[in-house]
Amino acid sequence: MKIDWFTVIAQIINFVVLMWLLKKFLYRPILSAIDERESNIKKQLLAAESQKKEADQAKDEFNHKNEIFNKEKDVLMQKAADEAKAEADRLKASARDEANKLKNSLEKAFAEDQAIKNDNMTKRLKGEVLDIARKTLKDLSSVSLEDQTVAVFLKRLNGLKADEKTKFSEALRGGKAILVQSAFALSGEQRALVKKAISSLLKPDSIFEFKIQPELINGIEILTNGYKLSWSVAEYLGSFAEDVEVATK
Template identity: 85%
Template sequence: MKIDWFTVIAQIINFVVLMWLLKKFLYRPILAAIDERESNIKKQLLDAESQKKEADQAKAEFNHKNEIFNKEKDVLMQNAAAEAKAEADKLKATARDEANELKTSLEKAFTEDQATKNDNVAKRLKGEALDIARKTLADLSSVSLEDQTVTVFIERLNGLKVDEKTKFSEALKGGKTILVQSAFVLSKEQQALIQKTVSSLLKPDSTFEFKVQPELISGIEILTNGYKLSWSVAEYLGSFEDDVEVATK
């Protein structure tokens, strides 16, 4: 059999050209697409891993801060409860001591003036001393003494009679500053509550000034242009002293 070398060489050339064309226009784009796809997948995996690490780190940081916050909150609540209890005990002891002092003074006065005073008067006045002490403690006994004091004072404002409101309104004429004095520092919320209550009752166009006056003995008072409205433990005790003075005349 005779070989047709021309045909063989032509077929070889055709095969080489075909392989070159396939490589250039088919295999190379496919391989490039595969490489690009693989690169994108690797990049997405890296991004996902990075985001997972960031999320885990953020979660750990949040849990840590939340744990610190809970601890601080517990400490603050315990401290607040302890301070409130200490203040309540102190106030009760003070009121009890003052009531005992008044009781002792009354007993001494009655002993010195037994010729003109009888036992019934002594018993009535002693009972009033105890009633005042109980009323004071009942008004102020609370987890938060300051909040309870503000609440009682607001009730006093809301319970003003018509003539008292008229006096208050007259004192506010001319835009006089309203001075609010308290035995403790009023919070912004407490100041706002007092301002709102006064404004709702009297509709004044006045400014407010808040000062601390420890001598009030757990009390609050409003002063403006010669007018005063107050509430405190001392007020109860003063009322009692007036009753004693009238009864012993």
């Protein structure tokens, strides 16, 4: 078989030209595209890795912040609970103090009211007893209660012991007016009896001053230079008044 070298050479040349054309216009763009795609894939993978790291870092940071928040939340909750308890204790103590103050005020007001009632009752009872004593004395004798009071006082004055009589005489010689106070107005005769009894203990030219003092409760007292000599129904009503006060509590 005869080889057509011209044809062979032409085909070789055509093949070489085809390969050059393919390489220039087909393979190189494809390879470039493949390289570019690989480069893009590598970039995407690197970006994804970076995003993953950032995500992990953000997750760790979030977990850390969440842990800190939980700790701070627990501290704040405990602090709020402590403050609420302290405020509740303060309000309870304040309410207790106010209740005690109110209780004390009520007890004081009640005690004052009872004291006023007892005092009024004591005064009323004393007055009633005094009226009864006056009526009884009038029924039993012809002497009034005032006359009997003066008589008892003069009896006490004349019955002073020696040392008391000395003290009284010294006080009467002080030069000041002798104050005679009585729960009722003394008649002229009663004043004369008192002056006569006192004058027996000092000089007769002494100055007397007579005053009415209802608080003595049907009594008489002599005041001069700090010395006092007295007698009144109150001395006998004292124990009775105490019994009344105990009974009315």
